[in-house]
Structures are given as structure tokens and as C-alpha cells.
Amino acid sequence: MNLIDAHTHLPGRSFGGKPRPIADLRREFANAGLCGAWIFTTDGLVMEAEKNNNILAEAVRGDRDFFEPFGTVNPHAGEDAAIRELERMRFELGMRGLKLHPWLQGFSLTHPSVKPILQRAGEMGLPVLFHDGTPPYSHPLQIAAVAEQVPSTMVILGHAGLDEAYEDAILACRRHPNLFLCLCGPSCGPLAEIVRRCPVDRLLFGSDGGFGSRVIETAIAKFHAAGLSQKTLQTIGCENPRRLVPKQPRRTDPPAQTHQHET
Amino acid sequence: MKVNNWHMKIVDSAMRLDSMETDGAVPSMLDEMDRFGIACAVVAPADAAVAVHNVAGNLQMVDLVTRYRGRLFGLAVANPWFGRDAVHAIEGAFARGLCGLFLHPRRQGFRLTESIVQPLLETCRRHRKPVYSSTGTPVCAEPFQLAELARQFPEIPFVMGHAGYSDFWYDVVPALKQASNLMLETSCQVAGVIDGAINVVGAERVLYGSGWPRSSPAVEIQKIERMNLGAAALRRVMRENAMKLWGIRP
Numbered sequence: 001m002n003l004i005d006a007h008t009h010l011p012g013r014s015f016g017g018k019p020r021p022i023a024d025l026r027r028e029f030a031n032a033g034l035c036g037a038w039i040f041t042t043d044g045l046v047m048e049a050e051k052n053n054n055i056l057a058e059a060v061r062g063d064r065d066f067f068e069p070f071g072t073v074n075p076h077a078g079e080d081a082a083i084r085e086l087e088r089m090r091f092e093l094g095m096r097g098l099k100l101h102p103w104l105q106g107f108s109l110t111h112p113s114v115k116p117i118l119q120r121a122g123e124m125g126l127p128v129l130f131h132d133g134t135p136p137y138s139h140p141l142q143i144a145a146v147a148e149q150v151p152s153t154m155v156i157l158g159h160a161g162l163d164e165a166y167e168d169a170i171l172a173c174r175r176h177p178n179l180f181l182c183l184c185g186p187s188c189g190p191l192a193e194i195v196r197r198c199p200v201d202r203l204l205f206g207s208d209g210g211f212g213s214r215v216i217e218t219a220i221a222k223f224h225a226a227g228l229s230q231k232t233l234q235t236i237g238c239e240n241p242r243r244l245v246p247k248q249p250r251r252t253d254p255p256a257q258t259h260q261h262e263t
Numbered sequence: 264m265k266v267n268n269w270h271m272k273i274v275d276s277a278m279r280l281d282s283m284e285t286d287g288a289v290p291s292m293l294d295e296m297d298r299f300g301i302a303c304a305v306v307a308p309a310d311a312a313v314a315v316h317n318v319a320g321n322l323q324m325v326d327l328v329t330r331y332r333g334r335l336f337g338l339a340v341a342n343p344w345f346g347r348d349a350v351h352a353i354e355g356a357f358a359r360g361l362c363g364l365f366l367h368p369r370r371q372g373f374r375l376t377e378s379i380v381q382p383l384l385e386t387c388r389r390h391r392k393p394v395y396s397s398t399g400t401p402v403c404a405e406p407f408q409l410a411e412l413a414r415q416f417p418e419i420p421f422v423m424g425h426a427g428y429s430d431f432w433y434d435v436v437p438a439l440k441q442a443s444n445l446m447l448e449t450s451c452q453v454a455g456v457i458d459g460a461i462n463v464v465g466a467e468r469v470l471y472g473s474g475w476p477r478s479s480p481a482v483e484i485q486k487i488e489r490m491n492l493g494a495a496a497l498r499r500v501m502r503e504n505a506m507k508l509w510g511i512r513p
């Protein structure tokens with residue numbers, strides 16, 4: 001199966017980790033059964049977003065046929081600075097999406113910068129993937145409340161609510177057409193229920209690959225244990241992520257767009 | 264999928280009834296056990312029994328344990344908010360052979376550290392029964408809250424169900440270190456956390472659980488298998504610790 005993982009991390013120095021060569025990571029991911037991965041910074045979620053955006057872009061530069069990098073910004077930097085970095089990472093670094101982690105980055109979804117950041121991301125065609133499933137800053141309905149205000153931005157709950165809040169995530173997904181669930185984290189019972197109750201074209205496969213050992217194979221095992229059909233797996237694991245982040249014609253070059261081209 | 268090819272009969276410390284309709288849940292549970300070489304399982308009642316229909320839930324469990332002797336073992340339930348009735352419910356259940364107490368703070372509406380649970384724990388101490396609690400729910404079922412109870416009742420073995428999954432993973436090992444009578448149940452939590460706990464507190468404090476139907480033996484056995492534990496540690500985790508803790512034999 002052509003499986004794209006919509007939730008992986010570049011290992012860094014935070015959380016007791018250590019940086020790894022991208023070739024190693026790619027080999028590990030491919031051996032586990034992936035044909036591509038959306039990849040986020042780890043260190044940039046706890047410190048120096050800009051520097052870590054650069055590190056991520058540089059790391060995957062020669063492997064853009066496999067990795068789709070998602071950068072991050074910190075809403076506490078303020079609306080102007082955060083949007084400047086958002087535009088820089090899109091146009092200079094060629095990032096394909098925005099990753100936000102309200103828990104680690106320590107912001108509430110009600111922070112005044114959040115909505116403008118999401119609005120701008122949507123205008124630039126960047127999907128926004130949130131960590132979710134953990135209170136007090138990252139619960140599904142908190143994220144859904146902002147998603148509702150930016151209907152043309154594609155918003156992804158990166159953990160589909162986890163086991164404790166997956167029912168909230170289901171309700172959010174059914175209510176908001178711009179809200180997607182990445183099935184990274186829920187156990188196979190909740191996972192089967194999510195697939196049964198949500199529109200299948202708004203679900204994604206994810207594993208937290210790169211963060212912790214053997215997580216991709218466990219995520220794949222959960223999908224099989226949840227009894228999903230091959231067709232469902234194909235939709236979730238391949239078609240949906242390709243629709244949100246289309247394959248670029250020449251993956252080695254960052255897009256040569258300027259601001260005028262996309263307003 | 265190749266799981267459990269080491270010819271060992273597993274003792275599973277974490278299965279639950281799917282609903283109070285026995286026949287709806289038990290055949291598929293037994294099927295799963297057969298498919299994955301699970302010799303016997305310690306089973307907790309379904310949500311409705313855990314939250315409100317305690318007595319009926321315990322009777323259902325006693326019935327199953329009798330019908331599937333040596334295959335299914337059962338945990339007693341009582342919502343601590345029922346006070347004296349809750350104590351009577353678990354005393355009756357223990358007298359009929361159930362092997363421990365199942366707590367589910369999120370379903371039962373209490374925090375582990377609230378005093379209403381104390382009479383149930385005192386009952387477990389009197390009857391020498393272990394206590395399994397689901398953990399991982401913020402505010403009401405956190406690893407450190409269970410460790411606090413384990414420190415208050417050093418005579419009772421406590422089991423940290425689902426190992427604090429999901430995002431209390433960072434508290435698992437520090438909580439285990441606080442109380443030697445606190446054991447870890449492996450289901451749902453990621454492999455690295457279970458691995459880490461075994462390295463720090465030893466395989467003798469870790470119990471295999473399928474977490475069925477929330478999780479699945481297909482996922483959970485493979486997870487343990489790939490840790491490459493030594494043969495002795497694997498036997499402890501998959502079988503021996505549970506037999507000793509619950510006082511059961513397949």
C-alpha cells in the first residue's frame with residue numbers, strides 16, 4: 001500500500017532525543033512501510049521556531065520526494081512577527097504546512113494572534129496541523145472553535161482527540177467541513193469508531209514516527225486491528241494526504257513564488 | 264501477522280466486557296484469546312456495570328467465571344459514590360471468587376485522591392485483593408494519584424491500567440518509583456514507555472494487558488514482542504507476574 005504518514009517529527013535534542021541523519025530516518029520510515037511523510041520539527045515546538053524551521057528545511061532538502069516539511073511559528077511572537085515567519089517558511093523554505101502545538105508552545109487558542117495566523121496559512125494554501133487531545137490548551141473543541149472562524153483554512157487535529165477526547169474530535173469533524181482528523185494516537189477501538197462516524201475523506205494516517213521507537217509499525221498494526229477495508233486504508237493513507245498536500249512537480253526546488261502570485 | 268510465536272500461554276490482565284449483553288461480547292473475546300494464544304484473562308465489567316449497575320455487573324462476572332473456569336477471571340466493581348452499598352457489593356463479589364477491584368474514575372465520577380474511595384480500598388486490604396485502576400485521564404486518574412494511594416495502602420498491590428496513556432507517559436516511571444506495590448499494565452501506551460519502565464523498575468512489576476476492546480492483542484502482543492526482552496523477562500511480563508498478582512492459574 002502507498003502509505004503516507006501525516007504526522008512525523010524530525011528528532012532533535014528535546015525530550016531526551018538526539019538528531020539523526022535524514023537518510024537514516026527515511027530508511028526507517030520506508031522499511032516500516034511508508035512511501036512518504038509529512039514531517040515536523042520537534043525542537044522548534046519548544047524553542048527557537050525560526051532556527052528550527054531552517055534546520056528542518058535544510059535536513060529534507062535532498063529528500064523532498066519523500067518528506068513534506070511543516071514549519072512552525074509561535075503565536076506569542078505576536079501577529080506580525082508570526083505571520084512574517086509563516087510567509088518566510090512558505091516562500092523561502094518551501095514548507096508545505098504549519099504545525100502548531102498549543103500545549104508545548106504554551107498558547108491558548110484564544111490568543112489574538114491565532115486566528116490571523118490560521119487565516120494567512122489558508123490564503124497561502126498551507127494546511128494547519130495541531131497537536132490535540134490534551135487539556136487545557138489542546139482539546140478538540142477549542143481547536144474547532146477557531147477552525148470555524150477560518151473556513152477556508154484546512155485544520156487538522158493531529159491526534160484525533162486521543163483516547164480521552166476522540167468523541168469530541170468526531171463531533172468537531174462532522175460539524176466543520178474544513179476540519180480533518182489525523183489518526184495518530186487513538187487505540188484501535190476508538191479508531192474504528194472514528195472511521196465509522198466521520199467522513200472518510202477527512203481522515204489521515206499518522207504515527208508520530210521519529211518520536212519514539214517502533215511507533216509506525218504500531219500505528220499500522222492498529223489500522224489493521226481496527227478492521228478497516230483496503231479501500232478505506234487507501235483513501236485515508238494516500239488519497240487524502242495527497243489532496244491536502246499535492247505532489248510538487250520538481251521536489252528538489254522550493255517553489256519560486258512571490259507574494260503577488262497568491263493573493 | 265506473526266505474533267506470539269514463542270509457544271507461551273499468555274495471561275492477560277486487561278480485558279473488558281464490551282456491554283452488559285454477555286453473549287454479544289464474550290464470544291468475540293474468546294475468539295481473540297484463541298487467535299493470539301491467550302490462556303486466560305482477567306476481565307473487568309462493562310461501562311454500565313462499572314458506573315451504575317454494580318451488583319448486576321458483579322453477578323454477570325461471577326457467572327462468566329463459573330462458566331469459563333480457568334479461562335476467564337473477573338474483577339469486582341462498585342461505584343464509590345454508593346458508599347456502604349459499594350462496600351457490600353465488592354465484599355459479596357470477593358466471596359464469590361472475583362479476584363480484585365476495578366476502578367474507573369472517569370466513568371465512576373471521582374478523583375482517585377478523593378476520600379470516598381477509601382472504604383473500598385480498606386475492604387481490599389481486609390480481603391487481600393489487588394486494585395486495578397484505569398489511568399491517563401487528566402484530573403481524575405493520573406499516575407501520581409494512583410501512586411499516592413499505593414503509598415497510603417502499601418499492603419495492597421495496585422495496577423496502573425493503560426500505563427497513563429496517552430499523555431501522562433512522562434509520569435509513569437517516576438510514579439512507579441514512588442511505590443513498590445504499584446505495577447504497570449501495558450495496553451495502549453507506546454512501546455518506548457513500557458520499555459523504559461522495565462529498564463528502571465524491572466520486568467517483575469509489569470503486566471501484559473490486551474486492553475481489549477479498546478485496544479487489541481494483535482497490536483499489544485506485537486508491541487511487547489518487538490522489545491526483545493530476554494526469555495525470563497518475557498515470561499514474567501506475559502504470564503508469571505499476573506498469575507502471582509491475581510492468584511490465578513489458567
Ligand SMILES: [Zn+2]
Binds near residue numbers: 007211
Ligand atoms: Zn506529534
